[in-house]
Amino acid sequence: MKADGGILVTLAVQFAIMALLALGGANAVVPEMHRLAVEINPWMTEREFSDMFAIAQAAPGPNVMLVTLIGYHIAGFSGALVTTLAMCGPTAVLALFLGRVWDRFKNAPWRMAVQAGVVPISVGLVGATAIVLTQVSVHSWVAAAITVVTAAVTYRSRWNPLWAIGIAGLFGFADLV
Amino acid sequence: MSETSASSPSAAAPIPTHAELFIAFFKITLSGFGGTLPWTRRMFVEEKRWLTEQEFNDVYALCQFLPGPNIVNLTSVFGSRMRGPTGALAAWIGFLLLPFFVMVGAAVLYQYFGDVDAVRRVLHGIAPAAAGLIIATVARMAGPIVRSFGPAPVVMVATAFAIGLMRWPLLLVMLVITPVSIGLAWWGRR
Numbered sequence: 001m002k003a004d005g006g007i008l009v010t011l012a013v014q015f016a017i018m019a020l021l022a023l024g025g026a027n028a029v030v031p032e033m034h035r036l037a038v039e040i041n042p043w044m045t046e047r048e049f050s051d052m053f054a055i056a057q058a059a060p061g062p063n064v065m066l067v068t069l070i071g072y073h074i075a076g077f078s079g080a081l082v083t084t085l086a087m088c089g090p091t092a093v094l095a096l097f098l099g100r101v102w103d104r105f106k107n108a109p110w111r112m113a114v115q116a117g118v119v120p121i122s123v124g125l126v127g128a129t130a131i132v133l134t135q136v137s138v139h140s141w142v143a144a145a146i147t148v149v150t151a152a153v154t155y156r157s158r159w160n161p162l163w164a165i166g167i168a169g170l171f172g173f174a175d176l177v
Numbered sequence: 178m179s180e181t182s183a184s185s186p187s188a189a190a191p192i193p194t195h196a197e198l199f200i201a202f203f204k205i206t207l208s209g210f211g212g213t214l215p216w217t218r219r220m221f222v223e224e225k226r227w228l229t230e231q232e233f234n235d236v237y238a239l240c241q242f243l244p245g246p247n248i249v250n251l252t253s254v255f256g257s258r259m260r261g262p263t264g265a266l267a268a269w270i271g272f273l274l275l276p277f278f279v280m281v282g283a284a285v286l287y288q289y290f291g292d293v294d295a296v297r298r299v300l301h302g303i304a305p306a307a308a309g310l311i312i313a314t315v316a317r318m319a320g321p322i323v324r325s326f327g328p329a330p331v332v333m334v335a336t337a338f339a340i341g342l343m344r345w346p347l348l349l350v351m352l353v354i355t356p357v358s359i360g361l362a363w364w365g366r367r
Contacts, residue, residue: 057307061276064246072284091245092253117359124336131341137304150309172302
């Protein structure tokens with residue numbers, strides 16, 4: 001079990017760095033998780049990654065819990081614990097401090113520049129996530145249609161996204177995708 | 178009950194204890210199908226009146242801007258405003274405890290049944306829908322940026338290109354693009 005210690009440290013460091021770069025929330029760093037777990041390490045296949053994102057979206061709880069699934073897959077229960085703590089711990093502590101500083105400089109010009117500069121990056125990061133997820137999950141015309149219709153309906157209406165997930169799951173179950 | 182204090186509900190509402198913080202966030206995760214944010218707002222603003230609508234929006238805007246999972250940051254910022262660092266910890270644990278074990282359960286199930294044919298087919302159908310949900314999120318977020326003048330749309334597209342298509346390492350991309358984007362915003366602020 002010596003290799004386990006090494007992998008846990010790697011996971012802790014990599015996911016903590018990832019969280020600190022996650023402007024725009026957990027959805028902003030899905031491409032980096034993919035790069036880490038599929039492209040540069042043999043931790044999981046493309047299909048497994050796509051499965052886990054689907055499970056994280058369908059399950060209750062915040063989107064960030066994708067890291068728990070990934071951690072478990074790579075290193076079991078302790079892996080799940082390490083990725084979850086690394087992703088959710090350091091940035092929560094940082095938020096405590098920045099929350100106070102931020103209020104104090106409410107009208108400072110530098111604060112406005114930081115804010116104006118960071119927002120387009122965070123949206124671009126989530127855009128990258130959309131690109132990567134489409135690439136890993138769309139392998140047929142039916143799948144492409146599911147993606148487009150889900151995106152359009154979710155954008156236009158206020159339906160609970162769970163409907164889209166459920167209907168798409170039925171399509172899959174009927175072997176239509 | 179407290180109708181008379183409607184003008185300043187946050188002043189009238191008692192500050193929650195550590196146990197109340199823990200339980201409030203734990204309950205939010207129980208009802209958190211399809212996103213936890215609406216439930217958080219409902220509980221804090223409408224049910225408990227711990228925050229006004231405006232205060233909630235301010236805290237949420239801050240947490241969207243901070244790095245890391247937004248809603249987890251919100252537990253920490255809110256908890257600390259109510260009861261200091263230990264309040265933050267109570268809220269944070271309350272929020273993460275149940276989803277963590279739900280996800281470990283899901284991971285165990287996936288390990289045993291992930292290769293079962295029916296499960297494979299269902300996940301195969303859900304995955305493109307999950308991608309569609311993210312596309313809709315991006316479309317909503319991108320609206321105001323696309324309509325704005327200046328460097329913001331270029332920065333947005335460059336970030337998506339570098340990470341999504343080129344698959345460059347996040348750390349390197351962020352080290353380059355963050356100072357450039359903030360610099361451009363500073364330079365063009367007048």
